[in-house]
Amino acid sequence: MLEVILKGHDKFYGVSDVVRMFCGVPEELKDEGKVIAPEGPDLRLINELLDDGRSVTYSDDKAYEYKGELLEPGREIKRSLYMALSDITSKKMPWGCLTGIRPTLVALEEKSPDDLEEKYFVRPDKAKLAYETSREEQRILQLVPEDSLCVYVGIPFCPSRCEYCSFVSSDISCHMDRLINYEAALEREIKLIASSIRRPLAALYVGGGTPTVLQDKEFTSLLNCIYSNLKISPECEVTVEAGRPDTITDGKLEAMKDHGITRICINPQTMRSETLLRVGRKHTAEDVIRIYDQACNMGFNLINMDLIAGLPYEEPEEHIESTRKLIELNPANITVHTLYKKRRAAMSRETVMDKNKTRGTLDECVAESYKLLEEAGYHPYYMYRQKDTGHGLENTGFAKGNTGNLYNVAMMSDCRDVLSFGAGGMSKRCFIQEGELYKHRVERCPTIKDVLTYIERVEEMAEKKIRFFGM
Ligand code: SF4
Structure with a gap:
């Protein structure tokens, strides 16, 4: 010991x-x-x-x-x-003695990647990644005015539970009735707060869970509520996480298009159907391609696709193959996550730390994915680490050209205020600190996680946020 x-x-x-x-x-x-x-x-x-x-x-x-x-x-x-x-x-660890979730913050303090290698023992490829990403994050952050507000609308429901998931998300196969009541409560909260908002909105993110788990009628109603109550200018970036292809329908794509939304996420996690089914997702890789093509044909031109490296039931080489397949599809953004184990996930830590996926192999496979992405014209635009990745790696968002997602960067930066609607959401206010260029003091206002309690106490939640933001 x-x-x-x-x-x-x-x-x-x-x-x-x-x-x-x-x-x-x-x-x-x-x-x-x-x-x-x-x-x-x-x-x-x-x-x-x-x-x-x-x-x-x-x-x-x-x-x-x-x-x-x-x-x-x-x-x-x-x-x-x-x-x-x-x-x-x-x-030796890839990130040396850096243990925080945001190595790009440390990279901002340094003049070159060499400083990260020298002072923190960061490996050269990670030092370069952190250094370049930190500059790109800052460039994007400048596009989000300091006095603006970012908004998150959360739907913590999914069509089934992924084995590795740690989010507070209910499986609709057991909770369909709650979903309808939840959507109504969410609309209520938006209406209660909307008229008090005096600040311009820079970015709005409809996330989850899986927002497209709502039926067409409720999904359309939610978008109508958002657009008729919140002042969404043409400059405001709007993203809808349409995560699981098995929840995306013509009706939902049309509803988004009617509101001018062109930025969505379709997240396969892997392009190997066998893995998808074994981790509890009820769709195949072919479904991903079909929905992706359909969305492109309808004009959705800013699509993000997530991958997870280190999934159980597949070899590292199969993750690299998934990266190749996504590159062929050519979405604007690809985000590479590394599997990590959190308390609520059904999957055990032992599975996550599968002996076949030792640090070496996972590390090499992530590096190969990054290399393929960079060769295909993608560059890293935001990144973060999670406490218990086990393998000590990171999650990195890649973008083509200037398509990086403002909301992701602003939210992770802890330098822009976020108003969060829905159960489990975290609103935050960020205050400039004297002498600190990149670190703000952050005050947080959590919303009740339990869906039923949220539905019952939505007025109270709304009042709490109005007070929190001093609106
Ligand atoms: S789709 Fe995402 S939020 Fe839903 S269960 Fe799977 S990992 Fe969790």
Whole structure:
């Protein structure tokens, strides 16, 4: 068992983050001032923060300390601990000692990818990815005025539950009645808040779940409600997540087209039908192609397609094949996710960390996907990491030309306000902090996750948001 004693600081969270990368799930024993990892090597380390801000990690016979430029204390302690664990286990992580969900924020502080390699031990390909993406994110963020508002409309229902899913989403096969009542409550919330909004809307995202799980009538009604109550100018980017092809109908495509919506997501996750069916999705790769072609023929010219690398029941090479197939379809955006395990997913951590998909193979397969995408003219425009990717990788959105999604960038940036309608949504206000160019102070206002309670208390939710935004 690995034991890390904290000395001169109480940054348990940072220590746990680094330990998790090397030794599996850690445990924080705050009373004893240490973090342990039962799956780690039999070893005791002392992670010290000195008065002058430097950090040293001691093993029985060695002291690990970075000799170059000093970082802020939270990063210093992670860096010295990373140096120790990397040396002891002979492992290097793709993102070095960066553990946060937004490596592009760190990249913005640096003058070149080399700085990320040198100061944080980030591997060259990831350093280049973070550096280039950070600049593209900033370019896109400039298109979202600071005083504008981004809006999210959430429909937390799906036609069936994907085995790897961790979202709060109800399967309509058991909850059809709730879906109808939910849609009505959602319209009510939009109407209650809409007249109080005084700010221009820069981007609106209808997401889920799977919004197109609504029947044609309710789906059309929701779009009508959005467009007749919210002031959506021609400049406002509108995206509808039409995620699952088995929910997309002519009626829904026509309803979107009638409102001038041309940006949608059709998310196959993989183009291998056998995997799709085994993870619980009720459609095939052929359905994806059919719906994609239909949407293109109807004029939807800004389509995003998501892929997940590391899905169970398929080999890494099959993910690369899926990337090739999507490139052939030529959508404007392709987002490559790496499978990760969250608490609510049916899939076990062991499945996610399948021995056949060791860090090496998944890492190589993601790198190959990126290479194919870049060769096909796509460039990364936003990226983030998730806490428990297990494999330590990231999710990256690729775009052709200037088609990157404003909402994705603005929402992830934590620098633009987001008003969220629907159960489980998170509204946020972002305040500029003196001396901080890229990091804002964020205040959040959550909405009840439980669908039935949301339906019952929608007025209260609306009032809470009106107060939160000071409207
Ligand atoms: S479609 Fe998306 S939100 Fe719905 S169950 Fe699958 S992964 Fe979860």
